[in-house]
Amino acid sequence: MNWRRALVIGIPMVWLGVFFLAPFFVLGRISLAEAIIARPPFTPLFERAPDGTLEIIASLENYRFLIEDALYRNAYLSSIRVALVSTIFALLIGYPIAYYIARAPEPKRSILLLMVILPFWTSFLLRVYAWMGFLRSNGVINNALISLGIIDAPLRMMQTDFAVYIGIVYTYLPFMILPLYANLTKLDGALLEAASDLGASPMVTFFTITLPLSLPGIVAGSMLVFIPAIGEYVIPALLGGPDTLMIGRVLWDEFFSSRDWPVASAVAIVMLFLVVAPIMWLQSIQNRREID
């Protein structure tokens, strides 16, 4: 009886321990080391001193470096900005879609949901490449606009922040729609009728009833978009320009170009805390609302 329970809880615990917690500690340990040209490319944690005692060598030098160097600060800020803007757009686009699906009659609803999930069945890389085909100077959009005579010269869309936003919003939109949909289908239609019966116009009903009641869905969807977007590497690498500075790319460069593992580890740890902070904050809000 008890061992079964231990098994059910134990397997995910072991999984998280081996594949999340242990690497996290490894990362933390490397971030306290110093880069050297060796294999592995960082100083060991313990070193035998000349007098034979074991010394722990650890320094916060890398973190100080991250704070002092404007490149990293800018990369973090820019990542947060990109993730935030993408989340807002995903919400603005995803909410009406989720609302529409939730209000659709049954057979239609399943088809619409399928269409939201369908893109997951093709490779993510392929879909980003497809956007390149759309946004290129001689891509679908530019060619169409030129042939319609709306513009004379192709618009530069590739390798801009605009392309990065499109890529991120497009890729993560289903993560916004699905939790919102799950929340909005639970919304009792009688509440909307009651609001309108009490004199609320459709718009007022939306802002006083629908929106506040869908807040948990908004929070869930926004986190599912914001968190992966902050560390996004592939999309800015493929669609962004050289001036699109995101922490994912900085991380890649540190690890593979500079082979500075300790700084790269410090970058990763700081990013982790940047992501965890909003989750903790939102969860505390959620808890407070429930206690109320």
Added chain:
Amino acid sequence: MDGRVIAAESKPWQNPSAQPFISLRGVTKRFGNFTAVSEVDLDIYRSELFCLLGESGCGKSTLLRMLAGFELPTTGSIRIDGEDMARVPPDRRPTNMMFQSYALFPHMTVEKNVAYGLLREGLKKSQAYERARDMLRMVKLEKLARRKPDQLSGGQRQRVALARSLVKHPKLLLLDEPLGALDKKLREETQFELIKIQETLGVTFIVVTHDQDEAMTLATRIGVMKDGVIEQIGEPREIYETPRSRFVADFIGTVNLFGGKVDVAAPDMMRLDLHELGPVLVPPQTGLTHGQTIWGAVRPERFSLSRARPENTQNAWEGVVEEMGYIGHMSQYRIRLANGVLIRVSQSNRLRDEDPISWDENVWVSFNPAAFRVLTE
């Protein structure tokens, strides 16, 4: 009552020149191939407490929803206080509704729920909350104003819903099974409270219910619905005593129904030939002809039971007490006649020490001819 006329006393529906407050003409509602409400004509007068009574699926809720504006009639017109409602959306109608599920806003406190409608009118916050508090005081909930709906009991929620729907002083209050979710005792208490509130405020109420006791207790008039049609409209007493059809007779209360034909239809006497009872003498009635198929309805309490054959009537039959149930203020009997027909009879227990008729006794069942209701539908 500051001179306000209570519809229950003035009975405006008996006055042909009275202006109806709500007037439905030929109202039909179809959902695809299904006709939920069919050609309903209905007049309801100011400060009435009108009950729409019927089984689930009879179209009573659809009718209510059309009055609220949540559904539009497929054909026909609805006028409230002289104004055609065809193009008036729910949020502009002079009606408020109390929902069967109460539909309280779960993210708002009781007081915010009640003030919601007032704030939509553009009332100042302080004024809106003051009026909300007054209304909560009336339904005796002022102490729970800061609670959320999920912290209330079913009866408390019901009163919040009532307060919320009354706070705007609507011309017309629509109540969808207002007492349906309450247990029996609470329901009975609340019925009288509802009548008191209705009479105090003078608001016109339309109540939808499937509970005939509720309708009989509450209503100034009842509309009995079946398959999207109003079968009969009348005061509770009228509906009970002179039902228009077998459906109404059977739906309201208990009834013994007999089938048969008109045998003699003379101006001074009428004789019916019933399958179950044979020849029966009843008071003469116009509009019936010899050989016409009719049904007879007799309420159980209109039968008399006696051990000896009653002398002053020919309408008496002999039978055996097959079942008997003692309910306190009355007893219910099932009498098996010699020809096998089962008759339901109820007798009030007026005396304490009388020797009651009991199981397996031979008895005579009889009725006063005036208690017999002839139905042609």
